[in-house]
Amino acid sequence: MSEIVTVGLGARSYDIHVGAGAIAHAGALLKPLARGTLPVVTDENVAKLHLDAFVASLHAQGIQTAPIVMAAGEATKSFAGLERLSSALLKSGVDRGGLIVALGGGVIGDLTGFAAAVLKRGIDFAQVPTTLLSQVDSSVGGKTAINTVEGKNLVGVFHQPRIVIADTAILKTLPRREMLAGYAEVLKYGALGDAAFFAWLEANGAKVLAHEDNALIHAVAHSCRMKAAIVERDEREKGERALLNLGHTFGHALEAATGFSDRLLHGEGVAIGMVLAFRYSASLGLCTADDAARVERLVRASGLPASIGDIPGVRPGTDELMTHMAHDKKVKDGKLVFILARSVGQSFVAEDVDAARVRAFLADTP
Numbered sequence: 370m371s372e373i374v375t376v377g378l379g380a381r382s383y384d385i386h387v388g389a390g391a392i393a394h395a396g397a398l399l400k401p402l403a404r405g406t407l408p409v410v411t412d413e414n415v416a417k418l419h420l421d422a423f424v425a426s427l428h429a430q431g432i433q434t435a436p437i438v439m440a441a442g443e444a445t446k447s448f449a450g451l452e453r454l455s456s457a458l459l460k461s462g463v464d465r466g467g468l469i470v471a472l473g474g475g476v477i478g479d480l481t482g483f484a485a486a487v488l489k490r491g492i493d494f495a496q497v498p499t500t501l502l503s504q505v506d507s508s509v510g511g512k513t514a515i516n517t518v519e520g521k522n523l524v525g526v527f528h529q530p531r532i533v534i535a536d537t538a539i540l541k542t543l544p545r546r547e548m549l550a551g552y553a554e555v556l557k558y559g560a561l562g563d564a565a566f567f568a569w570l571e572a573n574g575a576k577v578l579a580h581e582d583n584a585l586i587h588a589v590a591h592s593c594r595m596k597a598a599i600v601e602r603d604e605r606e607k608g609e610r611a612l613l614n615l616g617h618t619f620g621h622a623l624e625a626a627t628g629f630s631d632r633l634l635h636g637e638g639v640a641i642g643m644v645l646a647f648r649y650s651a652s653l654g655l656c657t658a659d660d661a662a663r664v665e666r667l668v669r670a671s672g673l674p675a676s677i678g679d680i681p682g683v684r685p686g687t688d689e690l691m692t693h694m695a696h697d698k699k700v701k702d703g704k705l706v707f708i709l710a711r712s713v714g715q716s717f718v719a720e721d722v723d724a725a726r727v728r729a730f731l732a733d734t735p
Contacts, residue, residue, distance in 0.1 A: 370583050372590040376509065376597040378604065381529050385509060385597070387590045389582050391536040392423055392497070396430035399495060402468050402531050406433045408461040410454065410481040411472040412441040415499050418542050423472055423497065435461040439477065443629045446476045446515045448524075454484045465489045468531065474500035474547075475507035475635065479522070482513030486528035496530040500543060501551025502636050504535040505558070505592035510600045510610075516629060520696040521621045527605060535593070537585045549672050550636025552578060553616075555588050556671065557643055558595045560664055561615040564714025566591060571667055578671065611718045615708040616643030622693035623677065626685035633680050640673040641680070646716075649730050650709045660713050678735045687731045691724065 371388025386398060399407070407427065411420055416438045424434050437457045439445050463469060469492055471481035478496050485494035496508035514525025540548065555577070559567030570577070576584035596613065603610040620635070620642030627633040647661040668675045677684060694705060705722040 370586050372586060374590055374593045374597055376529070377601045378529060383530060383532050385533040385535060385590075385593050387504075387535045387537065387586055387593065389536070389538040389586065391534050392419065392539060393426055395423055395497065395534055396426040396428070396432060398532060398534055399427065399468070399470070400430045400432060402493065402495065403427075403430075403432045404467050405464065406435050406462060407468055407470055408435045408437055408458055408463050409470045409472055410437045410439065410458075410477055410484075412439050412445065412474075412477055414441045415473045415477070419472065419499060419539055435463075437461070439480070441476075443476055443516065446480050448515060448517070450480055451484060451515055454480060455488055458484060458488055463488075463492060465492055467492060469494040470497060471495065471508075471530075472497045472499065473503070474498065475503045478503050478508050479513050479525070480515060482511070482528050482530065483515060483525055486513055486526045491528070493531045494528070496533040498533065498535055499539055501540055501548055501589070502554055503551070504537070504540075504589050505551065506554040506596070506613075508533050508535070509593055509596050510613075511604070520625050520693060521629065523696065529604075533593075535589055537580075537582065537589055540585070541580050545672075546634065548578065550634040550640075552671055553636035553640040553643070553668070553673055555592050556664075556667060557613075557615050557639060558592045560643060560647070560710070560713055561612050561708070561716040562599075562714060563591075563595060564712070566595075567667075567713050574667070574671055608718070611706070612708055612716050615710075615716050616640070616646050618642065618694055618697050618705070618707050619645040619690075621697060622690045623680065623685060625693040625696075626689050627680065627682070632682055633674075637674050637680075640668050641675060641677060644668055644675045645677075645734065646708060647710050648734070649707070649727070650711070652730060653709070656710045656712050660710065663713055676735055677731075687728055690731055691728055694724075694727070 374385040498504040498508040511529035514522035616639045620638030651661040
């Protein structure tokens with residue numbers, strides 16, 4: 370079983386290839402786009418597991434490669450990491466008509482996409498995501514960015530890939546925690562805009578997390594299809610695309626407060642943030658307490674953290690979280706913008722959230 374999801378953006382449309390073993394076909398899929406030597410950007414962890422097989426697939430099609438191996442971890446998605454990668458890409462000889470390949474998770478995809486966008490004023494790139502989180506979220510839609518001390522993804526550009534190759538079989542090499550972090554983004558799609566998909570996950574989530582091929586491919590492809598539809602309607606996040614940030618305002622603040630460290634993975638922050646968004650919505654009377662409890666129940670049943678108190682170490686303070694939220698990209702005219710919910714599967718953009726009320730909510734939240 371395999372699926373192809375198209376992101377329809379006119380002349381810049383591209384396909385997302387989802388299937389078990391898709392990486393073996395990478396050479397054939399990339400050959401029409403290849404020109405000259407292809408830089409393949411990856412990190413140390415992915416290189417050990419998948420680089421040889423990926424490069425072999427390209428070589429089998431006569432494509433020459435120039436692997437670039439970056440340090441693993443969120444710290445690489447920085448100005449220093451961008452400088453190192455840009456220098457390596459320039460030394461690879463890639464030109465403006467070439468193609469750069471990102472083989473890795475969200476860090477490598479975001480960093481490589483940003484470097485491709487600004488190098489020589491724009492070079493095409495391909496996404497080959499190796500984590501569940503990147504397959505269903507960061508590899509699709511053209512958002513590229515790096516982190517700064519002020520917050521996550523605050524410096525970046527929109528730069529759509531030419532193709533996405535999502536091999537669900539390689540997800541078996543992920544640590545359980547990484548798999549769960551990606552699964553939080555899958556849950557997010559159901560919670561924000563598809564109650565039927567949320568119910569499907571309640572019934573079939575265990576199969577997805579057990580790597581049953583059909584269930585996993587369906588979950589990845591459906592998530593991509595939902596994101597593609599939103600991106601087609603609002604590529605530059607002027608309105609509807611902001612819905613994809615359900616849980617992210619709280620989540621990014623929690624990530625920043627924990628130093629973008631292993632204390633809290635991005636998907637774990639999103640999971641907690643999603644529960645908080647529903648709880649806050651319920652506190653405002655926008656959705657029912659039962660809706661909020663249902664989201665929390667599925668998050669916890671999946672094995673994900675669901676509250677600030679679940680984060681190991683010293684609890685992030687309310688003042689610190691509010692400071693980080695003030696730097697969120699969605700802030701408009703100094704006012705907080707949140708994604709809130711009217712029910713499971715029905716979220717909306719709230720553009721004038723009362724900061725004092727959020728502060729009080731966080732102070733009373735376990």
